[in-house]
Amino acid sequence: MSKKKCLIFLIILIMIVKVFGLTVYSTDVDDELQDNIAEEPSNNNETSQETNDSEEISPQEEPTSNIPEPSSEANTWTTPNSSSSQVEERVNSQSSRREEGDNIEQSTQINGTIPEDSFASTEVKANNNNLKSIEIEGKELEPAFEKNITEYYLVVDLDVDELEVVATAEHVKSTVEITGNTDLVEGENIITIIVTAENGDTKEYKILVTKTDNIDATNANLKNLEVNGFNIFPSFSSKIYNYNLTINKIIKELKITAEAQDEKANIEITGNENLKEGENTISIIVTAQDGITKRTYILNTFISTANVQVTEENKMPAMYAIGILLIIILILGMYLLNRKNYMR
Numbered sequence: 001m002s003k004k005k006c007l008i009f010l011i012i013l014i015m016i017v018k019v020f021g022l023t024v025y026s027t028d029v030d031d032e033l034q035d036n037i038a039e040e041p042s043n044n045n046e047t048s049q050e051t052n053d054s055e056e057i058s059p060q061e062e063p064t065s066n067i068p069e070p071s072s073e074a075n076t077w078t079t080p081n082s083s084s085s086q087v088e089e090r091v092n093s094q095s096s097r098r099e100e101g102d103n104i105e106q107s108t109q110i111n112g113t114i115p116e117d118s119f120a121s122t123e124v125k126a127n128n129n130n131l132k133s134i135e136i137e138g139k140e141l142e143p144a145f146e147k148n149i150t151e152y153y154l155v156v157d158l159d160v161d162e163l164e165v166v167a168t169a170e171h172v173k174s175t176v177e178i179t180g181n182t183d184l185v186e187g188e189n190i191i192t193i194i195v196t197a198e199n200g201d202t203k204e205y206k207i208l209v210t211k212t213d214n215i216d217a218t219n220a221n222l223k224n225l226e227v228n229g230f231n232i233f234p235s236f237s238s239k240i241y242n243y244n245l246t247i248n249k250i251i252k253e254l255k256i257t258a259e260a261q262d263e264k265a266n267i268e269i270t271g272n273e274n275l276k277e278g279e280n281t282i283s284i285i286v287t288a289q290d291g292i293t294k295r296t297y298i299l300n301t302f303i304s305t306a307n308v309q310v311t312e313e314n315k316m317p318a319m320y321a322i323g324i325l326l327i328i329i330l331i332l333g334m335y336l337l338n339r340k341n342y343m344r
Contacts, residue, residue, distance in 0.1 A: 129202060161184055190207070253275065
């Protein structure tokens with residue numbers, strides 16, 4: 001055999017030996033791996049079996065000390081072991097917290113709202129302290145009742161010692177207190193009616209009662225009331241005691257004419273001096289000839305300087321136009337006069 005062929009045969013032989021060796025080695029490794037895998041479950045089974053055996057045996061062992069005693073609750077046992085006590089306390093605490101949470105959640109789900117006592121009350125109380133009516137059986141008040149009028153008048157005979165006053169509040173939650181309607185004396189008596197609203201606001205109404213045996217001497221009404229240059233509202237009536245007046249210019253005093261029904265009655269006017277911008281109250285007080293019975297007529301006067309300024313500003317263009325027109329007339333007159341002289 002030639003050298004070349006021997007070399008080729010040797011190479012082939014070496015390759016066959018290597019391939020066979022690798023195959024045997026890989027087979028051995030696979031067998032070992034499978035053996036290891038098969039052994040691990042058996043070991044685990046043995047370990048778990050031993051653990052189960054120990055758990056089954058441990059309850060059967062008799063404790064040498066600290067024999068457990070039943071607690072007051074059914075199916076609950078406690079021991080002096082501190083760690084067990086702490087565990088039991090934690091469990092109970094967690095259970096109670098879960099129960100409280102469940103109760104709160106259940107309450108919220110049922111009601112759908114937050115408890116009312118968690119919010120401060122926001123209810124707005126009524127402030128209506130007006131009267132709806134005042135009535136006295138068999139008597140007629142002057143003027144006729146109106147909730148914004150707080151002073152009324154009445155004349156009674158000497159044999160009247162008490163008046164039954166019925167005052168009704170406008171709001172159902174308002175309260176009414178009446179005083180001075182009993183033990184009436186000769187002369188002037190004042191009956192007071194206090195209306196208290198739900199929020200505590202009060203309003204006072206008065207009835208001035210004159211007790212006398214001479215009704216003619218108690219006439220304290222006006223026959224006429226006028227303001228020079230202005231109209232009062234409403235139109236005058238002897239049984240209307242409040243009037244309004246608006247003035248659109250600066251004025252310090254009004255010319256007021258007041259005439260009483262009884263010539264022997266006395267008339268006094270107050271508040272008519274040094275009138276100012278805004279609201280002014282002028283009072284016309286009539287005292288009957290008995291010197292006791294009185295009636296007060298009120299003139300609410302409002303002065304607005306804003307309207308005065310507007311009026312003056314509106315007059316300025318007209319004044320300018322008149323001035324220009326006068327100048328034109330003057331120039332035209334002078335021209336005509338000069339021309340006439342020139343023609344001569």
